[in-house]
Amino acid sequence: MARSGNKNDDREFRVYENVDELSSNLAEYIAELSESCIKERGVFAIALSGGSLISLMSKLSEAPYNKTVDWARWYVFWADERVVAKSHADSNYKLVKDGFLSKVPIMHSHVHSINDLVSAEQAAEDYEFVVRQLVRKRVISVSEVNDCPRFDLILLGMGPDGHIASIFPNHPVINEIDQWVTFITDSPKPPPERITFTLPVINSASNVAIVVTGGGKAEAVHMAIDDMSGDCPELPARMVRPINGELVWFLDLSAASKIESVKFSE
Numbered sequence: 001m002a003r004s005g006n007k008n009d010d011r012e013f014r015v016y017e018n019v020d021e022l023s024s025n026l027a028e029y030i031a032e033l034s035e036s037c038i039k040e041r042g043v044f045a046i047a048l049s050g051g052s053l054i055s056l057m058s059k060l061s062e063a064p065y066n067k068t069v070d071w072a073r074w075y076v077f078w079a080d081e082r083v084v085a086k087s088h089a090d091s092n093y094k095l096v097k098d099g100f101l102s103k104v105p106i107m108h109s110h111v112h113s114i115n116d117l118v119s120a121e122q123a124a125e126d127y128e129f130v131v132r133q134l135v136r137k138r139v140i141s142v143s144e145v146n147d148c149p150r151f152d153l154i155l156l157g158m159g160p161d162g163h164i165a166s167i168f169p170n171h172p173v174i175n176e177i178d179q180w181v182t183f184i185t186d187s188p189k190p191p192p193e194r195i196t197f198t199l200p201v202i203n204s205a206s207n208v209a210i211v212v213t214g215g216g217k218a219e220a221v222h223m224a225i226d227d228m229s230g231d232c233p234e235l236p237a238r239m240v241r242p243i244n245g246e247l248v249w250f251l252d253l254s255a256a257s258k259i260e261s262v263k264f265s266e
């Protein structure tokens with residue numbers, strides 16, 4: 001690792017020399033969490049996002065993890081999904097299937113993708129229902145603080161505007177506290193129709209990792225992490241603060257280049 005650091009609020013920052021080093025460490029982080037959660041609960045409930053994240057976690061489907069991870073205990077969800085057919089180039093399900101699921105022996109019945117045959121609103125409602133059923137069966141555990149689902153790990157990317165999942169800056173979905181899964185039809189990043197976990201669900205997870213690379217996101221990383229004087233922008237990435245869980249930022253040197261207020265050690 002190039003550098004690591006903490007803020008005095010439990011957020012952890014891991015900064016790597018390059019994308020290759022980040023990818024290796026991200027795979028190791030996921031494999032370790034999988035092992036400890038399976039030891040503790042017998043299953044591992046992980047939620048993924050779209051974008052570059054999926055190629056950044058691709059080493060998890062290679063040796064040694066393809067043999068050492070207990071894939072039969074994995075349950076896979078999406079923290080956000082684009083409402084398009086599963087075969088569509090924009091589908092996060094397709095991205096994950098092509099880049100990850102097709103390479104590891106996760107049971108098909110443990111992969112919970114959205115219903116792509118209905119409207120965004122209905123897809124969000126259906127997906128929340130699926131999550132509720134699995135909370136009831138304790139495949140997903142439950143937060144003692146607020147009764148929200150408590151995923152073992154939620155993996156997020158971040159856009160250059162500071163969005164995470166499909167929660168965008170200045171969008172009313174930021175303030176959604178009643179639903180676990182909601183929908184939007186006006187995403188500034190195409191395609192426009194998406195479903196997304198809400199912030200209360202993201203912040204109820206046991207572990208959240210935000211994975212960001214490239215200088216084009218350095219300003220958003222700074223806005224999301226550093227102490228801001230005056231009015232704090234309502235940046236979704238800044239609002240990821242697990243109530244009773246761990247947050248780790250995985251960054252390469254370029255993405256971390258504008259961070260000011262974290263004390264790093266080599």
Ligand SMILES: O=C(O)[C@H](O)[C@@H](O)[C@H](O)[C@H](O)COP(=O)(O)O
Pocket residue numbers: 049050051052053080081082092156157158159160163164165166189
């Ligand atoms: O489906 C999506 O669009 C996302 O889940 C979104 O939140 C993504 O993770 C970020 O936009 C980062 O994407 P990149 O890493 O490709 O920039």
